[in-house]
Amino acid sequence: MGDQLKEKCRHKNLRKEYIMGSQTGDFECLDCGRMGYGRDWPEKERAAQELKLWAQHEELSKQAKDLSAKILASNPQENYDEHVRLVKESTETYTSLSGIIAEINELRK
Known part of the structure; x- marks a missing residue:
């Protein structure tokens, strides 16, 4: 605890x-x-943590964009399993992005 x-x-x-x-x-x-x-160590700590989160956000955003392009290019009638895998991976990526945004908002409170 x-x-x-x-x-x-x-x-x-x-x-x-x-x-x-x-x-x-x-x-x-x-x-x-x-x-x-220093008296301002908590603010510096939060700022450093926020920078890390934004870097993760940027990387996940690139992954999400790439996955979206792959989903649009895929043909579910030709390769249904691959299409489903891409959609699932995309959903997980967007869920991770939402979590990072929530963490950033929590740091800013």
């Missing part, structure tokens, strides 16, 4: 870390216990 809390935590309640009375530059989230360098 602790790992789930860290994953979902927005790290809004930060405290400076001190060692022997000196600031370390790290900030600890008082809600989940994660630490990062």
Whole structure:
């Protein structure tokens, strides 16, 4: 459960870390216990995660476009099994794209 809390935590309640009375530059989230360098580490972390998601989105979008072209070019009467496989793969790709968009929206909340 602790790992789930860290994953979902927005790290809004930060405290400076001190060692022997000196600031370390790290900030600890008082809600989940994660630490990062600088007060803005949560924003930097979310931005980096969002960039990764957009890269995945771009790659899946290319795959979806390629699959759509293959589906249009395929003839289900000649090779029904191949046509069904392409449609299934396309559906899975669009489902993955929807999941990535949902993750990006969640990061932006």
